[in-house]
Amino acid sequence: MKPIKTVYISGLGAIGAAYAGKLYEMDPECVRVIVNQQRRDRYVSDGVRVNGRLYPFRYLLPEDTADPADLIIIAVKQHQLEQAIIDIKRFVRKDTIILSLLNGIVSEEIIGNSYGMDKLLYSFVVGTDEVREGTSIQFSSMGRIVFGEKENIEYSSKVIAVKDLFDKAGISYSIPENMMRELWWKFMMNVGINQTSAVLRAPYGVFQNIGEARELTAMASREVVLLSRKAGINLDDSDIDKYLRILDTLSPQGKTSMLQDIEAGRKTEVELFAGTVIELGNKYGIDTPVNQMLFRMIRTLEQAGSS
Incomplete structure (x- = not known):
């Protein structure tokens, strides 16, 4: 699998904004945030700040024309998942990888029902203490992303691609054998x-x-x-x-x-x-x-x- 060059993020809450910021610091051109018109207007007007730093993210509306993403990270709340699945549709291609950072044990299967489980890696975030007030996020511990296939005794090409991206961006992670x-x-x-x-x-x-x-x-x-x-x-x-x-x-x-x-x-x-x-x-x-x-x-x- 080719290296990940483009990352689209759905959900700019505490978790989504924190990791969007890390990717932006690695390469401002690699990351886009998928939002509706109302949220885009608010983010542009108020600005998005992570630990006091302003991040001028580039935003995509679900109806915008843009190249599909190499990686899509879904970081919305559970009650927003159905809409997020619709919103990312134009940006998914055959070899797009999808990471769902949602809590719980069901989101991957829900997303997989729409786009195929072959695109999904299981994932979650642990050890984080982000606090969000409006469009401002503060944290002292960013935690780490735990991700992988169901079993990771040997790493799949998708796992290796995401691992290489996280290494480059300085994002902490772990890949358990029993995901x-x-x-x-x-x-x-x-x-x-x-x-x-x-x-x-x-x-x-x-x-x-x-x-x-x-x-x-x-x-x-x-x-x-x-x-x-x-x-x-x-x-x-x-x-x-x-x-x-x-x-x-x-x-x-x-x-x-x-x-x-x-x-x-x-x-x-x-x-x-x-x-x-x-x-x-x-x-x-x-x-x-x-x-x-x-x-x-x-x-x-x-x-x-x-x-």
Whole structure:
């Protein structure tokens, strides 16, 4: 596979903007951001800043004529995925690689239903503490992108192409042998920390220092551990300990994306987290009382915040 020269990004939130900035620093000509007219007008008018630096990204409307991308990175929220799949259509060709940085364990298959699983690599971001206010993003830890095929004992040509790009751009990454286990691990982490932080309105420091908060996030995550055994993934309590150690490295003032959504009155991804846990619990006959409670609490916060 040829080297990646053009990268189009759908979604300029905290994660999308941070990685768009890294690619822009490598080569301003290589990166484009796919947006609708309203967002383009706002980004051009207000500017997009990452850690105080202004990035004059080049924007593409879904209807624009442009060469297809070598790599498309989708970094939207789950409820925006359907539109993103439509928006990237003109820019996908036979050998385009698609990376979905969405949370959860289902986005790759959803995208693959439209464009073919042969274009997809599984991926997620871990160890990041980006905070977004309007079009300004701040972070002390950018984290890393975990990506690959389902199994990566030997690297495919797609994996090598993305690896080479990330090396050139200075983007931290890891390529696990068992990608599906890592994907479930990140899902377990999000089910725990994202949801409990939103309900408690608590930054990372609360979970670093208060035992009861720490145990609450672990309780939500243990339900994913039980489900993973039924799904053949086989997470265990050591995987919870692993993410709690990562949590301890983040800025105490940092906030999860779900907490930021609640504070800003935006739609959260609770259906992607607790909703998926509840659905899988029904499928496998496993009780999920913690996530049942979190789902109802977060939906209440959403509706109260939007009223």
